[in-house]
Amino acid sequence: MNKKPLPSQATRAIAPEWDPLRRGTGWTDADLAKPQIYIQSTFGDSHPGSVHLDRLVEAARLGVAQAGGKGARYFTTDMCDGESQGTDGINYSLASREMMANLIEIQAGATPFDGGLFIASCDKGLPASLMGLARVNIPSIVVPGGVMAAGPDLLTLEQLGMYSARYERGEIDKETLDWAKGNACPGCGACSFIGTASTMQILAEALGLALPGSALLPADSRDLEQCAQEAGRRVVDMARAQTLCPRTILTKEAFENAILVHAAISGSTNSLLHLPAIAHEAGISIDGDTFDRLHRDARYLLDLRPAGRWPAAFFSGAGGVPAIMEEIKDHLHLDCMTVTGKSVGENLRLLQENGYYERCARRLEAINQQYGLRLKKEDIIRPYEKALGKDGSIAVLKGNLAPEGAVIKHTACPPAMFEAVLRARPFDSEEEAIRAVLNHDIKPGDAVLIRYEGPKGSGMPEMFYTSEAISSDRELGKTIALITDGRFSGASTGPVVGHVSPEAQAGGPIALVEEGDLIHLDVKGRVLEIVGIHGQKKTPSEVEAVLQQRKARWRARPSRYSSGALAIFSKFAVSPMKGAYIEIE
Numbered sequence: 235m236n237k238k239p240l241p242s243q244a245t246r247a248i249a250p251e252w253d254p255l256r257r258g259t260g261w262t263d264a265d266l267a268k269p270q271i272y273i274q275s276t277f278g279d280s281h282p283g284s285v286h287l288d289r290l291v292e293a294a295r296l297g298v299a300q301a302g303g304k305g306a307r308y309f310t311t312d313m314c315d316g317e318s319q320g321t322d323g324i325n326y327s328l329a330s331r332e333m334m335a336n337l338i339e340i341q342a343g344a345t346p347f348d349g350g351l352f353i354a355s356c357d358k359g360l361p362a363s364l365m366g367l368a369r370v371n372i373p374s375i376v377v378p379g380g381v382m383a384a385g386p387d388l389l390t391l392e393q394l395g396m397y398s399a400r401y402e403r404g405e406i407d408k409e410t411l412d413w414a415k416g417n418a419c420p421g422c423g424a425c426s427f428i429g430t431a432s433t434m435q436i437l438a439e440a441l442g443l444a445l446p447g448s449a450l451l452p453a454d455s456r457d458l459e460q461c462a463q464e465a466g467r468r469v470v471d472m473a474r475a476q477t478l479c480p481r482t483i484l485t486k487e488a489f490e491n492a493i494l495v496h497a498a499i500s501g502s503t504n505s506l507l508h509l510p511a512i513a514h515e516a517g518i519s520i521d522g523d524t525f526d527r528l529h530r531d532a533r534y535l536l537d538l539r540p541a542g543r544w545p546a547a548f549f550s551g552a553g554g555v556p557a558i559m560e561e562i563k564d565h566l567h568l569d570c571m572t573v574t575g576k577s578v579g580e581n582l583r584l585l586q587e588n589g590y591y592e593r594c595a596r597r598l599e600a601i602n603q604q605y606g607l608r609l610k611k612e613d614i615i616r617p618y619e620k621a622l623g624k625d626g627s628i629a630v631l632k633g634n635l636a637p638e639g640a641v642i643k644h645t646a647c648p649p650a651m652f653e654a655v656l657r658a659r660p661f662d663s664e665e666e667a668i669r670a671v672l673n674h675d676i677k678p679g680d681a682v683l684i685r686y687e688g689p690k691g692s693g694m695p696e697m698f699y700t701s702e703a704i705s706s707d708r709e710l711g712k713t714i715a716l717i718t719d720g721r722f723s724g725a726s727t728g729p730v731v732g733h734v735s736p737e738a739q740a741g742g743p744i745a746l747v748e749e750g751d752l753i754h755l756d757v758k759g760r761v762l763e764i765v766g767i768h769g770q771k772k773t774p775s776e777v778e779a780v781l782q783q784r785k786a787r788w789r790a791r792p793s794r795y796s797s798g799a800l801a802i803f804s805k806f807a808v809s810p811m812k813g814a815y816i817e818i819e
């Protein structure tokens with residue numbers, strides 16, 4: 235029986251222009267007959283997480299060639315949330331995920347390939363790659379782009395918001411702020427804390443789409459280049475077989491594994507936007523309730539910033555994702571398939587046998603020598619029985635303020651704010667809210683509500699500077715809450731509740747809150763509700779009657795965008811608690 239030809243060879247047979255156009259690109263006749271591999275990266279001079287990826291592209295391309303394939307380089311350079319913070323540029327962030335996934339679909343769909351390598355480091359580039367590869371569904375491997383080192387005194391970028399807020403309040407001088415600015419990013423790679431970039435590298439591996447141990451390797455290391463090269467060799471084997479495609483790997487059980495790893499690392503709340511969007515591309519439904527169910531009673535093990543003590547650059551020295559999985563493996567679906575062609579359980583066993591943990595230990599010793607520390611693996615990844623926490627790291631809250639849900643990262647929230655009744659201080663933009671915080675117009679016991687910042691309102695930007703201004707204030711950080719239909723940076727700490735759904739622009743209850751209304755926040759009870767009107771406690775039926783009256787007077791605001799990417803995103807994005815992906819009805 236004749237074996238079915240590879241997709242590239244089948245296309246060559248029906249497209250006479252294919253061969254001459256490839257020859258014009260520098261391909262030889264021998265190249266044309268090889269398995270053809272789509273090498274997609276977010277390389278560009280846009281930020282430290284992408285500037286070095288050309289080196290990994292070339293390492294991957296070498297691996298493809300060594301295995302008898304031919305690699306073709308494509309690029310979808312991503313933006314940097316950090317560079318856009320505090321400007322309208324941040325509004326493009328979540329929308330950029332959709333546009334990059336679209337471009338991946340266009341590139342890989344227009345000229346079919348036999349397999350794909352997806353190389354990215356950061357907040358939207360990695361989720362976009364995962365969405366795109368699920369949509370294209372050719373044999374694929376993700377190569378995470380690694381993590382940058384910490385600066386002097388273990389300085390990492392997420393601390394800069396604190397420095398900036400302290401400078402605005404006159405607590406430090408400009409020289410101290412300039413020192414932090416000059417040392418927070420000492421090199422390339424994802425920022426060295428468990429923000430969205432680091433979280434998504436870890437989750438790509440937890441899903442089974444990256445080689446074991448590849449997440450958060452040092453970005454400037456030979457180890458990472460060798461990993462890219464190995465991925466290049468492996469994907470050629472996958473391309474020849476044409477059996478192990480992303481949707482084979484991306485099962486509901488694989489997503490549950492990823493969410494349990496997310497709980498163990500105290501991952502970014504933005505994962506509640508990204509994993510449901512990736513699952514949607516694979517034809518699987520997960521939402522905030524899935525996260526909440528799996529986080530309940532899950533162990534939180536990772537002592538890395540922003541919730542913990544150490545930079546993310548220490549992660550691989552403690553054993554990386556495999557070490558996390560070893561600690562929680564009694565709760566994982568160990569039979570889930572991965573890009574190695576082996577199950578999660580088989581991968582973990584082989585790593586124990588092939589010297590993987592010994593190599594990690596040598597990396598940790600080098601870290602200790604560099605920073606004058608004496609850390610052991612257990613100082614970074616806690617044993618299961620000595621967990622930092624036993625209720626995961628996030629909670630999904632519901633109530634009459636958030637009927638579809640809202641999310642809080644409770645591992646980064648002061649325990650004093652786990653339950654409180656607060657006075658509403660609503661603002662219709664982040665700019666108004668941060669002015670009120672920095673001008674000391676916000677008092678203990680207030681709930682700062684920032685609305686019209688959801689996907690349909692302004693593209694769902696991060697409320698990073700406002701959250702940092704609050705959490706870095708010794709008094710406010712323990713006595714108020716920030717509640718928004720926008721989102722937060724993975725670096726955010728403090729009593730911050732985001733993704734409130736339905737959002738204000740869609741007529742959600744957050745649009746109806748008025749000055750002085752009473753808001754009940756109960757993290758353990760998973761509650762976020764309006765319990766009083768203008769300072770007076772009311773029964774649920776009385777509150778509902780007032781909200782109905784306000785809703786009758788409420789009018790939707792005109793869209794902020796009439797053309798371009800943000801007009802498309804704001805018109806078609808679904809609810810934040812569903813993943814805020816574009817869905818054409």
